[in-house]
Amino acid sequence: MIFEPGRLGQSRSDLAEALRSLRKRAGRTQTWLARRCNMSQTKISNMESGKLVPAIVDVELVLEALGPGDPTASQILELVRTANTEWQDHWTSRRRGLDKKQNELARLESVTTEFRFFLLSAITGLLATPEYIRASIADVPGDQSRTIAKKLQRQSVLYDSSKTFTFLLTEQAVRWPLLPPLAMAMQLDRIASASRIPSVRVGIIPLAGHVPEMPLNTFTVYDRRIVTVETGTGALVLRDHRDVNAYREDFERYEPYAMFGAECLELLNEWSGIFTRQRK
Numbered sequence: 106m107i108f109e110p111g112r113l114g115q116s117r118s119d120l121a122e123a124l125r126s127l128r129k130r131a132g133r134t135q136t137w138l139a140r141r142c143n144m145s146q147t148k149i150s151n152m153e154s155g156k157l158v159p160a161i162v163d164v165e166l167v168l169e170a171l172g173p174g175d176p177t178a179s180q181i182l183e184l185v186r187t188a189n190t191e192w193q194d195h196w197t198s199r200r201r202g203l204d205k206k207q208n209e210l211a212r213l214e215s216v217t218t219e220f221r222f223f224l225l226s227a228i229t230g231l232l233a234t235p236e237y238i239r240a241s242i243a244d245v246p247g248d249q250s251r252t253i254a255k256k257l258q259r260q261s262v263l264y265d266s267s268k269t270f271t272f273l274l275t276e277q278a279v280r281w282p283l284l285p286p287l288a289m290a291m292q293l294d295r296i297a298s299a300s301r302i303p304s305v306r307v308g309i310i311p312l313a314g315h316v317p318e319m320p321l322n323t324f325t326v327y328d329r330r331i332v333t334v335e336t337g338t339g340a341l342v343l344r345d346h347r348d349v350n351a352y353r354e355d356f357e358r359y360e361p362y363a364m365f366g367a368e369c370l371e372l373l374n375e376w377s378g379i380f381t382r383q384r385k
Contacts, residue, residue, distance in 0.1 A: 123180065225323045311372065
C-alpha cells in the first residue's frame, strides 16, 4: 500500500461515504445492517458519518452482509486500510507540545495489558533516567521540564500487576553513548532495576553471534490492537490487524536471540562497569 500522509484524513471521509453508498445501493437500512453484523445501529451510523474509523474486520462484516461481489468492495478495503493508518510527524508534535504527546501515550498505556517494545537504537522513556530523557529531547527548543516530568510519571505503569511488558533492546540501543560515561552507567543500572519488576521482561540482543534478521525500525505493539513504528521524522500508528500481526510475528522472531534474566543482568553489569572505568 502506498499512501500520502496528507491523504490519511481524507481517506476516512471517503470510507464513510463509500460505506453509506454501498448500503443504500443494496436497499438496506442501518437497523437491518446492524442486526446482520451483530453491531449496534449507533455504530453503523458513526461509521457512515465518519465519527468512527471502523476496524478491518467490521468492514469485512459489512461487505459480507451487503454483497461481497460489489465492484467497489476492493476499493473500500483499501480505504479502510489507509483510514486505519495515522502519521504523526515530529514537527507537528513539537508545535503542539511534547507534554501533550505524553498524555496521549499515558491514555493508550492505561487501556493496554500486553506491551511489546522492540528498541533498535535508543532506550524508551519507560526505562530511562531523567538525564537520558533530557538528552533525548535536547534538540527541542524551550523548557522541557513538563515533558520530562510526564515521561517519568508514566513509568509508574510498570508496577501495574495487571499488565505485562517485554522489552527487546539491541546492544546498540543499550550502549549508544548519549550521555557521559558515568550517567550511562547509571542508565544501565536503571534498566537492570526495571528488569526485576515481576511484570517486566528485559531482553538484550547482543552483537556477538548470528542473527539472520535485519530490523529496520523501532516499534511498539499494544495488545493486538495498535502498533507504532518510529522513523527519523515521525511515527506511523497502524491499526489494521494484518499490520499488527505482522509486527507481533517480527517480535517473536527476534525474541529467541535475546538474553533475559541472569544473562541480561550480566551484560548490563559488564557494560555499566566499562562506562564507569571510562570516567577514570
